[in-house]
Amino acid sequence: xxxxxxxxxxxxxxxxxxxxxxxxxxxxxxxxxxxxxxxxxxxxxxxxxxxxxxxxxxxxxxxxxxxxxxxxxxxxxxxxxxxxxxxxxxxxxxxxxxxxxxxxxxxxxxxxxxxxxxxxxxxxxxxxxxxxxxxxxxxxxxxxxxxxxxxxxxxxxxxxxxxxxxxxxxxxxxxxxxxxxxxxxxxxxxxxxxxxxxxxxxxxxxxxxxxxxxxxxxxxxxxxxxxxxxxxxxxxxxxxxxxxxxxxxxxxxxxxxxxxxxxxxxxxxxxxxxxxxxxxxxxxxxxxxxxxxxxxxxxxxxxxxxxxxxxxxxxxxxxxxxxxxxxxxxxxxxxxxxxxxxxxxxxxxxxxxxxxxxxxxxxxxxxxxxxxxxxxxxxxxxxxxxxxxxxxxx
Amino acid sequence: xxxxxxxxxxxxxxxxxxxxxxxxxxxxxxxxxxxxxxxxxxxxxxxxxxxxxxxxxxxxxxxxxxxxxxxxxxxxxxxxxxxxxxxxxxxxxxxxxxxxxxxxxxxxxxxxxxxxxxxxxxxxxxxxxxxxxxxxxxxxxxxxxxxxxxxxxxxxxxxxxxxxxxxxxxxxxxxxxxxxxxxxxxxxxxxxxxxxxxxxxxxxxxxxxxxxxxxxxxxxxxxxxxxxxxxxxxxxxxxxxxxxxxxxxxxxxxxxxxxxxxxxxxxxxxxxxxxxxxxxxxxxxxxxxxxxxxxxxxxxxxxx
Numbered sequence: 001x002x003x004x005x006x007x008x009x010x011x012x013x014x015x016x017x018x019x020x021x022x023x024x025x026x027x028x029x030x031x032x033x034x035x036x037x038x039x040x041x042x043x044x045x046x047x048x049x050x051x052x053x054x055x056x057x058x059x060x061x062x063x064x065x066x067x068x069x070x071x072x073x074x075x076x077x078x079x080x081x082x083x084x085x086x087x088x089x090x091x092x093x094x095x096x097x098x099x100x101x102x103x104x105x106x107x108x109x110x111x112x113x114x115x116x117x118x119x120x121x122x123x124x125x126x127x128x129x130x131x132x133x134x135x136x137x138x139x140x141x142x143x144x145x146x147x148x149x150x151x152x153x154x155x156x157x158x159x160x161x162x163x164x165x166x167x168x169x170x171x172x173x174x175x176x177x178x179x180x181x182x183x184x185x186x187x188x189x190x191x192x193x194x195x196x197x198x199x200x201x202x203x204x205x206x207x208x209x210x211x212x213x214x215x216x217x218x219x220x221x222x223x224x225x226x227x228x229x230x231x232x233x234x235x236x237x238x239x240x241x242x243x244x245x246x247x248x249x250x251x252x253x254x255x256x257x258x259x260x261x262x263x264x265x266x267x268x269x270x271x272x273x274x275x276x277x278x279x280x281x282x283x284x285x286x287x288x289x290x291x292x293x294x295x296x297x298x299x300x301x302x303x304x305x306x307x308x309x310x311x312x313x314x315x316x317x318x319x320x321x322x323x324x325x326x327x328x329x330x331x332x333x334x335x336x337x338x339x340x341x342x343x344x345x346x347x348x349x350x351x352x353x354x355x356x357x358x359x360x361x362x363x364x365x366x367x368x369x370x371x372x373x374x375x376x377x378x379x380x381x382x383x384x385x386x387x388x389x390x391x392x393x394x
Numbered sequence: 395x396x397x398x399x400x401x402x403x404x405x406x407x408x409x410x411x412x413x414x415x416x417x418x419x420x421x422x423x424x425x426x427x428x429x430x431x432x433x434x435x436x437x438x439x440x441x442x443x444x445x446x447x448x449x450x451x452x453x454x455x456x457x458x459x460x461x462x463x464x465x466x467x468x469x470x471x472x473x474x475x476x477x478x479x480x481x482x483x484x485x486x487x488x489x490x491x492x493x494x495x496x497x498x499x500x501x502x503x504x505x506x507x508x509x510x511x512x513x514x515x516x517x518x519x520x521x522x523x524x525x526x527x528x529x530x531x532x533x534x535x536x537x538x539x540x541x542x543x544x545x546x547x548x549x550x551x552x553x554x555x556x557x558x559x560x561x562x563x564x565x566x567x568x569x570x571x572x573x574x575x576x577x578x579x580x581x582x583x584x585x586x587x588x589x590x591x592x593x594x595x596x597x598x599x600x601x602x603x604x605x606x607x608x609x610x611x612x613x614x615x616x617x618x619x620x621x622x623x624x625x626x627x628x629x630x631x632x633x634x635x636x637x638x639x640x641x642x643x644x645x646x647x648x649x650x651x652x653x654x655x656x657x658x659x660x661x662x663x664x665x666x667x668x669x670x671x672x673x674x675x676x677x678x679x680x681x682x683x684x685x686x687x688x689x690x691x692x693x694x695x696x697x698x
Contacts, residue, residue, distance in 0.1 A: 023403035052576050121494050129493050159402060176490065212546060215494050258403065259679070260434060289645065292638035311627060319623040323631075325608045326620055330642040332675040363652055365575040 005355035006252075006281050006379055010037040013250035013280075015145065015153050015243065019166070019272075020254035021264035022159025025285035025359070027051045028366045029254045031059065032376045034088060034154040035076050035369075039376075041083030042151040046090045047140055049133065049156045054367030059090040066094035066140075068148065075369050089150070091140075098136040099126040101143075106232035112225060120215075121222040125173075133158045135169035138240045145243055167244065167275055170237030174230065250280040253351065257287055257340035262347060269350040279351040283379070284344055286361045290337035291330055299331035395511050395519045395558070396597065399529040399588075400570035401580050405602040405671075408679055408687065409570045410522040411438040412671065415688040416695075417518050418454035425516035426457040429503055429532075430524050438684050452681070456516070462492070462499035465506045497535030501548065504536060504555045511558065530584060533559065533567070533592045562595035570600045571660070573653035573670075582663045598667040598698065601657050605650050606672045615643040669694040 009016050010033060018030040027048050034046035045068045051061065060071055068089035076088050100117055107113035116122050125132060137157060144153050157166045208216045243249065251272055255265035265282075272279055306324040311317050348356055357379050366372060396413060400406045414424045428435055428444050436443050439451040448458045492498045511519055523529045536555040539548060559565050567588055571581035581599065588594055613619060617636035624631035631639070661668060672690050674683050 021402060023401060053579070124493050176493070219490065219494050256403070260407075261403065263434075291642040291645075292634060294635070294638065306629065309627060309629075316627050319626040321609070322614055323620065323623045323627070323629065325610050326614060326623075326639040326643055329608055329610060329646050330639050333642050333645065335675050363648060 006033070006036075006283075006357055008355070009033060009250045009252060009281055010040060010042070010152065010380070012248070013152060014246075014248035015141065015155070016250045016252055017141075017155050017157060017166075017244070018252045018254055019157045019268055021261050021268075024254050024256040024261050025283075025366075026159075026254045027055060027156050028372070028375065029252065029283050029285065030154045030156045031055070031090070032372055032379060033252065034090070034152065035372060036376050036380050037152040037154070038086040038088035039077060039082045041085045043085070043087040043149065044089070044152045044154065045144060045148065045150045046088075047137065047144070047153065047155045048090065048092050049137060049158045051092065051156075052365075052367065054365070056092065058368045058372075061090060061092045065091060066097045067091060068144070068150075076372075078369075093133070093137055093140055095133045095136045096126045098140055098143075099132065102139060102233070102236070103229075106229045106236075108228065112229075115225045116222065119222045119225065120218040125176075129173075129176075131165055131169040131172050134166040135173055135237075138166055138170065138244075139236070142236065142240045142243060167241065170233075170240060174234055174237065245277065251277060252281045252283060253279045253347075253354070254283045254285065255347065256285050257343050259343060262343040265347045266350055269347060273350075279354045281355040281357065282347060282351050283357050283359065285359045287344075287358045288333060288336045288340055288361050290334055290341075292334075294330070294334065296331045296335035296338055299327055299334060303327045303331060395507070395521065395565045397521045397523050397533070397565065397567045397594075398570060399523040399533070399567055399584070401577060401584075404570045404572050404577055406570050407435050407522055408438060408684070409568070409600050409602060409671070410520055411435060411679075411684045412687040412691050413568070414455045414520055415452065415684050416691045417520075418452065419688065419692070422454065422517040424455045424518045424520060425510065426451065426455065427507060427510070427519060427521045428457065428459045429461070429521060434679070435522060438679050438681070440681050460503055460506055462503055465499075465502035468506060469502055495539070495548070497531070497539045498548070500532045500535035501539055501551055501555060504532075504558075505551045508554055508558050511564065530587055530591075533588060533594060537592060560593040560595075565594060566597035567594050568597045568600060569666075570602055572603050573601050573656040573660075575656060578656050578660045578663075581660065585664050585666070596666055598669045598695070599660070599664065601660065601668055601670045603673040604653055604657070604670045605646060607650075608646065610643050610647060612647055615647055616640050667698045669698075 016030070016033055018026045018033070020026050027050075030046050030048065034044040037044040046059070047068075048056070048059070048061065051059065056062065060069060068091045071088045071090055073082070073086075073088070077086070103116050103122075104110075104113045107116065134157065137155060141153060141155050144150060253265055253268055253272070255261045269279055303324050306320055306327065309320050311320055344356075348354075359375055359378050362371075362374070364371070366375060398406055398410045398413065400409075410426060414426055417424050425448070426435065435457060436451065439455070439457075441449065441451055441457075444457050444459045446459055446461075446464050448456045451457045507519065507521060510516070524532050536552045536559065539552040540556055569581055569585055569588075571577045585596055585599070589596060617633070617640040620631055620636040620639045624636075657668065657670065669691060671687055671694070674686065676683055
C-alpha cells in the first residue's frame with residue numbers, strides 16, 4: 001500500500017504541477033485533479049495557460065480575469081457527493097497583467113513603475129518574449145501559494161520547446177535583464193561607451209541603423225528604469241524554485257503514447273531528475289485499448305493463412321475476406337497497444353516510483369464537467385486502477 | 395516553396411518528409427529546412443540529426459536546420475561584422491534585439507529561406523514551420539514589421555519576405571491536422587488567420603492519421619457474424635476470439651465514423667482540397683513508412 005498514486009497528489013499535495021508537451025491533455029488532467037481534490041473536501045484552484053475554447057467555457061473562463069473564479073458547486077458536483085468544505089476555482093493566466101503586478105510591486109515609486117509599464121521594450125517582454133509565459137505561470141503559483149487561501153493549487157504549464165522552461169525561465173529572464181552589452185547602454189556618458197570597446201560600439205551603431213534609433217532609445221530607457229529592481233525579481237525567482245522543491249509539491253507528468261510525446265516525456269523525466277525533483281505521477285492519456293490477449297504477430301499470421309485459403313464459391317470467398325479483415329483489424333489494434341505499452345515502459349523506468357495512470361482513447365473531446373467526471377472516475381476510481389493499462393471493450 | 399504548418403502532435407514532420415519524397419519522385423530536387431533545430435525529420439530518413447550544413451537524406455532530398463541564432467550570425471557576417479558576431483550571439487544580444495523588435499528572429503530565418511529560394515539551388519524548398527501557435531506568428535511577423543518599421547535594411551528584408559509569402563507562384567502553406575475535434579477547430583482558425591493576415595496562398599490541407607478502409611461494416615462487428623463467417627469456410631473461431639474480433643471491429647467502425655464526420659466538418663468550414671493520409675499501425679516512422687505515405691499522398695492528390 002506504500003506505492004504512491006494519484007490519491008496522494010490530491011490528498012496530500014499542496015501544489016500539483018502538470019507538465020508535458022503540447023496536445024497531450026495537460027489542461028484536462030489538471031482540471032480533473034482539481035475537481036477530485038474539491039470532491040474530497042479541499043479548497044482547490046486550477047490555473048490554466050491556454051485551454052481549448054470549449055474546455056475554457058466549461059470552466060467559466062470566457063473572460064481573462066487573471067484571478068481565480070469560483071465555480072458553482074452544482075456544476076462540478078451535481079450529485080452533492082463532496083466532502084464538506086470542498087471548493088473549486090479556476091483561472092486562466094494573463095501573462096501581461098501578472099508581469100505588470102510584479103513591476104508595480106518591486107518599483108521604488110509609482111513613477112518608476114509607470115515609466116516601465118509605458119515602455120515599448122517592456123511591453124514586448126511582457127507579452128511576446130518566449131519564456132515570459134512560463135515565468136509568469138510560476139509567479140502566479142507563488143502568489144496563490146503565499147496568499148490565495150487554497151489547499152491545493154494545480155498548475156498547467158505552457159507547452160514548451162524546452163523541457164523545463166518553467167523552472168529555468170526566471171533565471172533566463174534575469175540574464176536578459178543583466179545582459180552585458182545592454183547594461184552598457186544604461187550608463188549615459190560617452191566615457192563608458194569608450195571603455196565598452198569597439199565591438200560593442202560597432203554593434204550598437206549597427207543596431208541603431210538596422211532597427212532604428214527609436215527602438216534603441218526604448219531599450220536604453222527600459223534598462224535605466226529597471227535599474228535597482230533586479231534584486232527583488234531575483235529573490236522572488238529563488239523563492240519560486242524553493243516552493244517547487246518543497247515536499248508538498250507534486251509533479252504530474254502528462255503524456256500520450258505517441259512516439260514524439262513519449263520522447264518528450266522521457267526528456268522531461270530526466271530534466272526533473274536533474275533539478276533534484278521527482279515525478280510523482282505519470283498520466284498517459286489516449287491509450288488505445290487492447291482487445292483480448294493475443295499478440296499481433298500471431299494474428300497477422302492468421303490473416304495470411306486465411307487469405308491463402310482457396311475457396312470455390314463467391315459467398316465463401318466473401319466470408320473469408322470479411323474474416324481476414326476482422327483479424328487484420330484486431331492485429332492492427334493489438335499492435336498499437338503493444339507498441340504503446342513498450343513506449344510507456346521507457347518513460348516509466350525513468351520515473352521510478354511514480355504512480356502510473358492510463359486514460360483510454362475516448363471517442364469524444366473532453367470539454368464539459370460530465371466528460372471530466374468520466375476521466376476522474378478512471379484516474380481515481382480504485383487504488384490500483386493506474387497499475388494496469390485499460391482492458392479492451394471486449 | 396512550401397511551408398508545412400500545424401499544431402504540435404499532428405505529424406507535421408512526417409508530412410514534411412512525405413511531401414519531400416512525393417516531390418523527389420516527380421523528379422524534383424528538394425531541400426528541407428527545419429527551423430526549430432529539433433525534430434525527428436532525419437529519423438524518418440534513417441539519417442543522423444540535421445545540422446546547419448546541408449546533408450543528403452534520400453536521392454533528390456537534402457535537409458538542413460536554420461535557427462534564428464545561425465541566421466543572425468549569417469546576417470551579421472553579411473554586414474561586415476563577422477569578427478564580433480560569435481561573441482554577440484553568445485552574450486545574448488540577439489535576445490535583447492529580438493525582444494525589442496518582435497518578429498526579428500522570424501524575419502532573419504525567413505529572409506535566409508528567401509536567399510535559399512533565390513539561389514535556385516533546389517527546385518522545391520519545404521520549410522517545417524515551428525509548432526503550436528508559433529506558426530502563425532512566424533508567418534505574420536514580416537507584415538507586422540513592415541507596419542512598424544519605417545526605413546532601413548530590416549524593412550527591406552521584411553518587404554522581400556512579404557512579397558515572397560504573398561506570391562502564390564513562389565509560396566504555399568500546407569496545413570496539417572488530424573480528423574479530431576480540437577485539431578479541426580484549430581486548423582480552421584489558423585487557416586482564416588493566415589489568409590486574412592498574411593495573404594499567403596493555402597495549398598491542400600493534409601488530414602493525417604485517417605484509419606484506412608478495411609471493408610468492415612457494422613454488421614461485421616458482432617461475435618455471431620464472426621462465428622458465422624468461420625463456419626461457412628470451415629475455420630474454427632473460439633468464443634473469446636470472436637468477441638475480441640467483434641469489439642475491435644466495433645471500435646474501428648466507431649472511430650472511422652467520427653473521423654469522417656470531422657473531416658467533413660473541416661471540408662464544410664474550409665473550402666480547401668483535402669489530402670487524407672492513413673494512420674500507420676507500424677511501430678516506427680522510417681523510410682518504408684514514408685514511402686507508404688507518399689503513395690497515399692500521390693493517390694490522394696491525383697483524386698482531387
